[in-house]
Amino acid sequence: MGREAVLDVLSHTDQHLSAEDIYMRVHETYPAIGLTSVYRTLDMLVNIGLVYKFDFGDGRARFELAEGPKGKDHHHHLVCTGCGRIVNYRDFIDEEVALLKKTEEGLSKKYNFAITNHLIQFYGLCEGCRKP
């Protein structure tokens, strides 16, 4: 099972890798593992909650390790719609999370949803993509 291999790749990067990115890196160490298995493993890790799956709008899913219980690494994303660059930001995170939590409770009650997740992203153009 490529579980370990996939987790290993994800825990040694702060980039936002696609399934194929991960496949290629895993492949260096375990050439026997196929792309299908990487997809299957990722799917499983996402279901378990060990990995987050994101969609930044470029047509392919990106994956990152879920932060541990300490949540020290919690961040949100700033996405450049020009070049696709993704910035992890931690500024304001505490305030955002506090508000989110409050909102979450309100929404859960009002709409009778069991909320498991939220998504906050900002979109814009980075310096390089604004100039030309």
Add this chain to the structure above:
Amino acid sequence: MGREAVLDVLSHTDQHLSAEDIYMRVHETYPAIGLTSVYRTLDMLVNIGLVYKFDFGDGRARFELAEGPKGKDHHHHLVCTGCGRIVNYRDFIDEEVALLKKTEEGLSKKYNFAITNHLIQFYGLCEGCRKP
């Protein structure tokens, strides 16, 4: 140009229509218009800023009319990961928008981004999907 037709469809629903949904509705009134044109028109309307494009994770993009300058209809989304139902909520919106705006300014400055957009979504299971 199906511009009018597409806008007309979008302004008469509060659902979150996919390109094909829109195509089918437009098709009732203008049978001559093809799916390709609907995609092209949507693309253009999104670029212009008249329409928002969303990804709720079910593999197809959804579109909704951008709220007018008054912004009276501004809302965020609550998505059921079970059945795909999407709830537009307006509760807490003011607080969210206020924080978002503040965050936006901070991020713009710090990361030198021209932020044009943000996305907030909550994911969970609705009552019906939780029971069985």
Add this chain to the structure above:
DNA sequence: TTTGTTATTGAAAACCATTTTCATTTGCAA
């Protein structure tokens, strides 16, 4: 009105990330 040039259009084909299928291999218990 003609002629020429460009923009618009839709049908069909191509694209491409992801999923399914399926035959094979592996793991493991009896």
Add this chain to the structure above:
DNA sequence: TTGCAAATGAAAATGGTTTTCAATAACAAA
């Protein structure tokens, strides 16, 4: 060993979206 279920990867299928391309519409110049 033997038998059977789970796991695996290669290849095929899927399906939303994008491209291609030939045909048509729009419009400008003559």
